[in-house]
């Protein structure tokens with residue numbers, strides 16, 4: 001069966017603020033993305049997903065949108081976006097945008113109108129409730145960013161609901177006018193030529209109509225004092241009955257246009273997450289965060305070959321034939337993969353990501369193994385970090401992309417006063433320019449793996465099978481017609497010898513070694529080494 005473009009593609013997430021600053025204000029922008037499209041072609045990726053670039057007061061760095069159908073002047077304008085789409089398409093790159101349906105900014109005209117009175121045309125576009133008779137909050141729900149999920153509004157003398165910051169009021173999707181307006185947003189961008197959507201926090205959009213108190217988790221030790229959300233079971237606000245019908249409507253809207261793709265940000269356990277494929281009528285791909293840790297980030301102590309094999313096997317077993325897999329190793333909400341798994345394993349996980357079955361997504365900067373930024377308390381910009389503490393801040397993975405070893409790492413033009421987050425101090429050694437000219441670099445390994453994947457039917461569409469292997473190793477095969485590959489990964493930092501299930505010759509290696517396969521089919525892998533073998 002021929003694959004769709006998004007099944008063959010390698011996706012690349014761009015966090016526009018941190019990618020490339022073309023103006024010298026210390027913040028990345030859309031012209032910066034355009035300037036780097038040739039770079040992306042050289043790396044070999046096929047599709048970019050842009051985190052939000054819409055007008056926004058930037059309390060949540062663009063995930064608080066004050067106009068869904070425009071571009072923040074900080075990033076450019078609609079014309080720049082049109083140009084970006086055209087220039088990307090000219091290079092055969094697809095463009096996905098972030099669709100943020102759960103909430104707007106409190107500066108959105110809809111909210112400004114809504115808060116004005118209890119009977120204006122948009123009065124019911126957000127979730128408003130009276131205080132309880134004793135003046136207390138309408139229910140016990142907490143915000144994901146810490147504190148209660150309700151904020152008092154003087155004008156209306158009511159509380160409004162916000163699953164995130166108080167500056168991010170939740171839209172009321174039970175109001176058909178809201179739904180229509182939000183589906184029109186989808187149409188607006190699809191008409192402009194984008195190739196798909198990454199839909200933000202899908203599962204919170206549809207809540208219990210009466211919003212009863214959530215049950216309390218008795219043992220929530222380790223949670224910050226104000227982490228009300230983390231101490232509750234979100235049974236009335238997440239993955240709530242009715243959500244699927246809504247997703248189907250968004251998908252129907254997407255399907256008014258040809259050949260587009262819809263990806264969902266869904267932090268749920270495997271079983272629940274897979275329901276978001278629907279009957280092929282919801283998401284093409286609900287993001288698979290298992291390699292991040294499913295519903296949070298994998299505790300580094302638990303990261304092991306066994307952990308990885310178990311999550312991949314469970315996923316593969318659970319997927320139906322029509323459900324296309326995907327893998328994510330990093331994004332703008334979690335610590336850098338090179339920091340999470342350790343720099344020594346950055347090469348190994350690149351091979352993992354690019355040889356598993358399904359669409360891989362690379363987070364910008366991970367192709368050179370950018371590590372967590374040098375963030376101090378004083379540097380914290382992220383609202384989650386401000387409320388829940390430095391260990392919860394997402395600034396670590398949002399520091400400027402390290403393009404070269406010049407003063408501002410090639411992120412901002414020379415003379416720029418400062419960048420919105422500090423440039424990580426290792427940029428003199430770890431930068432894209434240096435790695436592109438080094439045939440042994442992590443960047444070159446990414447380029448080679450992507451190129452190999454493109455020409456390999458087994459990697460693009462072959463079946464996956466894993467094999468029992470010595471502790472700390474993970475062995476699997478990918479097979480399509482007469483192409484049969486074995487991938488052997490050593491997650492230990494010491495040498496490991498593995499008897500291969502099948503004989504063959506090495507075609508890719510994480511560490512540019514000469515053939516490490518002996519004649520009797522035993523392979524001796526160095527610490528953190530991975531290889532791809534073509535079965536004879």
Ligand code: NOJ
Pocket residue numbers: 060063064100164200201265332333
């Ligand atoms: C998920 C996004 O990935 C995250 O960055 C954002 O803060 C929340 N959604 C709220 O929009």
